[in-house]
Amino acid sequence: MIVDTGSSIAAVPCKNYCIDSGHSTCGSHINDWYDYDSSNVGYTYRCEHDKGCSCTADKKCKFYQSYAEGSSYQGFMVSDVVYFGDNYHEYHDNFMFSFACVNKETNLFYSQKADGILGMGMAKGISA
Numbered sequence: 854m855i856v857d858t859g860s861s862i863a864a865v866p867c868k869n870y871c872i873d874s875g876h877s878t879c880g881s882h883i884n885d886w887y888d889y890d891s892s893n894v895g896y897t898y899r900c901e902h903d904k905g906c907s908c909t910a911d912k913k914c915k916f917y918q919s920y921a922e923g924s925s926y927q928g929f930m931v932s933d934v935v936y937f938g939d940n941y942h943e944y945h946d947n948f949m950f951s952f953a954c955v956n957k958e959t960n961l962f963y964s965q966k967a968d969g970i971l972g973m974g975m976a977k978g979i980s981a
Contacts, residue, residue, distance in 0.1 A: 855965070860918050860972035864926045864953035871956055878956060880963040889931055889954050898930040898951075906930065916953035918970070924962045926970065928955040 854863065868886040871879030879886060889895055898914035900906060906914035913929035931954045936947040955969065962970075 854969050854971040855967045856971050856973055858974050859920075860970065861974045862916065862918070862930075862953055862972045863950070863970065864916065864918065864928065864955050864972070865969035866958060867928065867954040867956060870928065870954060871958075873957070879958045880965065882968045883966050884968050887954070889933065892933050894949075895931055895933040897954075898932070903930075916955070918953075918972075922961065924960040925958075926953065926955045926962055927957045928953045930954070 854865070866879035866882065866886045868888040869890050871877055871886060898906060900908040900912045900914060903914055909915045909929055915927075916930050917925065917927045919925035930951060932949055932951045934947045935950045
């Protein structure tokens with residue numbers, strides 16, 4: 854992932870969501886797209902339960918991040934269990950993490966090899 858101090862939310866392309874009219878809306882990256890639908894504990898932030906977000910057409914909390922050179926990410930907010938590294942120890946090395954499940958990448962985000970962006974700036978809430 855690319856570390857970004859100008860944004861506050863991590864974003865990764867999501868399997869089963871990066872398709873529009875049979876065409877890929879996300880690029881090919883180092884790793885496969887994140888498979889949110891296979892998670893047993895994943896949570897989708899929804900407008901009727903999670904206040905303070907803009908809504909997608911299907912009432913998910915919307916995510917959108919754009920940059921001056923023209924690249925952008927869009928999708929919806931989720932939370933899931935994540936861990937870092939190869940020596941995974943269940944119940945010790947994992948934690949719940951909120952991030953954007955991206956369904957569309959444009960320009961440099963589409964063509965880059967990095968799997969997404971890790972926003973490390975000041976938090977603005979669940980949507981950017």
